[in-house]
Amino acid sequence: MRARRSAGNPEGLNMFDSHCHLTDGKFHEDLKLVLRRAFRAGVRELMTVSESLPDAREAVALALGQEGMYCSVGVHPHEADGFRGLDVTALRELCIEPCIKAVGEIGLDFFRSISSRPNQEVAFEVQIDMARSLDLPMVIHVRDASGRARAILEEHGYFVGVLHCFAGDRKMAEWAVERGLYISLAGNITYNEDRLRTVLPVVPRDRLMVETDSPYLPPVPERGGRNEPSFLVHTVRHLAGLLDMTPRECGDLTRENARRCFRVS
Ligand SMILES: [Zn+2]
Numbered sequence: 001m002r003a004r005r006s007a008g009n010p011e012g013l014n015m016f017d018s019h020c021h022l023t024d025g026k027f028h029e030d031l032k033l034v035l036r037r038a039f040r041a042g043v044r045e046l047m048t049v050s051e052s053l054p055d056a057r058e059a060v061a062l063a064l065g066q067e068g069m070y071c072s073v074g075v076h077p078h079e080a081d082g083f084r085g086l087d088v089t090a091l092r093e094l095c096i097e098p099c100i101k102a103v104g105e106i107g108l109d110f111f112r113s114i115s116s117r118p119n120q121e122v123a124f125e126v127q128i129d130m131a132r133s134l135d136l137p138m139v140i141h142v143r144d145a146s147g148r149a150r151a152i153l154e155e156h157g158y159f160v161g162v163l164h165c166f167a168g169d170r171k172m173a174e175w176a177v178e179r180g181l182y183i184s185l186a187g188n189i190t191y192n193e194d195r196l197r198t199v200l201p202v203v204p205r206d207r208l209m210v211e212t213d214s215p216y217l218p219p220v221p222e223r224g225g226r227n228e229p230s231f232l233v234h235t236v237r238h239l240a241g242l243l244d245m246t247p248r249e250c251g252d253l254t255r256e257n258a259r260r261c262f263r264v265s
């Protein structure tokens with residue numbers, strides 16, 4: 001579906017928000033309006049990502065029957081202390097729903113280390129195996145843990161999916177694209193371009209995705225408040241400038257990449 005230019009979408013953008021948390025309490029009051037604004041702004045697809053088993057159940061209930069909305073189920077590294085083997089059985093059972101397109105978010109976060117490192121590693125490894133056995137891509141969260149995350153993924157030999165809210169360096173980006181992973185950029189690219197200038201040249205255009213990670217990380221000029229999927233337009237415009245493309249081309253490119261990564265037809 002091509003977007004027509006309109007007051008809410010003057011550039012006629014078509015975008016895929018590859019990572020948002022629509023089950024977050026910050027959306028409980030006005031989710032319908034949030035979604036309406038997103039579609040009006042040109043967001044054609046959204047991936048609502050879960051952080052725990054109860055959250056995964058909510059995400060599935062939300063995405064069921066909603067055109068353009070998909071979800072990803074998994075236990076976030078922050079939740080890894082509470083991760084149990086039984087969660088995997090329950091998550092697997094959820095995966096019969098066709099709106100589930102990925103396992104995530106899973107990974108390692110040694111920046112805040114809210115859960116212990118050993119527990120994070122166990123949860124990550126078990127869920128990599130789950131993704132592989134279900135033949136689903138992974139939504140991977142890595143913060144201050146690039147070396148360890150790389151080592152674990154190498155041990156498991158499964159490299160299907162996306163490094164979300166990419167905050168790694170050039171070396172990490174090179175490794176990821178060589179292994180076949182996608183790289184998703186969030187609103188924080190509008191805060192500081194320096195890091196990206198070294199990373200972008202090594203990422204082929206057909207591996208780039210964009211996300212809001214809403215309600216977190218609002219892009220400029222929305223910084224300071226709640227983020228929401230309609231604000232993806234700011235990230236797309238910013239990335240378009242860095243790639244020397246029009247915003248419309250950048251929306252199309254990142255949307256096509258996300259559809260390929262998540263196998264959305
Ligand atoms: Zn994350």
Ligand SMILES: [Zn+2]
Pocket residue numbers: 019021049105213
């Ligand atoms: Zn997230």
